Amino acid sequence: MKRCALVTGGSRGIGAATALALAARGYDVAITYRSQRLAAEGVAAEVERLGRKAVVLQADLADPARAREVVREAADALGGLHALVNNAGYVQRMPWDEISLEDWNRMIGVTLTAAFITAQVAAPYMMEAGFGRIVNVSSLRALTGSAHGVHYAAAKAGLLGLTKSLALALAPHGITVNAVCPGFTATDMNREVLEKRGDEIRAQIPLGRAAEPKEVAAVVSFLCSEEASYITGETISVNGGIRMG
């Protein structure tokens, strides 16, 4: 059966690994990037090597109009939409009392508002197809809080509330909505932190290492699969045991 997915922020890291994992599961995949076009095209070429169609779309998801548009472009280019992975994100480490309203609004916009908008536009395609999977990539920080990224942690926690609420709203249509909370994952996002404080961080992780992006992608792509049909409204941590329960 034809399956089409949109992965936001699919040019690098967890999003790139997710695009490949979805392609391996038989999905044609559209990925978005903000500025790294070449990286996105590299991921698309890998998706095509797996025998699936790939579409590359530019979108700064701080712009709600663009968030809305890019879902339609993905569905038009792929010929439908069965899975949406809201993965795009960024961190901004700073003391909480130095976060400006602009910083706050941008973080909420890219992380939370964009996920709401993309789900709103994607759901009708899924209803039409009679199959739908939405996965929101949240964070360990949604569960623990973060003194150095208050807006990041708040936006990621909001994503968990959005996940449960959409799961309730979309269950009657057979669309599942889940969240994944990665812990420390070896991507560009925290390369610097892992270089500077790697030993200290690894010492706090029961499995003793950061995750590889593909270890997070495996869970995201499973949640997008047929087999995950009875899981909805859940938050699954992929964190090496650094926070349990």
Ligand SMILES: NC(=O)c1ccc[n+]([C@@H]2O[C@H](COP(=O)([O-])OP(=O)(O)OC[C@H]3O[C@@H](n4cnc5c(N)ncnc54)[C@H](OP(=O)(O)O)[C@@H]3O)[C@@H](O)[C@H]2O)c1
């Ligand atoms: N790495 C971790 O340890 C970790 C832990 C917990 C949660 N997460 C979450 O996992 C997701 C992926 O993180 P990652 O580590 O893979 O990050 P990454 O390697 O830095 O990749 C971030 C992706 O998001 C895109 N992006 C960034 N800002 C954007 C914007 N304003 N509009 C549209 N796209 C934007 C980037 O596009 P360009 O390539 O064009 O810049 C890139 O594709 C994020 O939501 C992050 O919060 C990561």
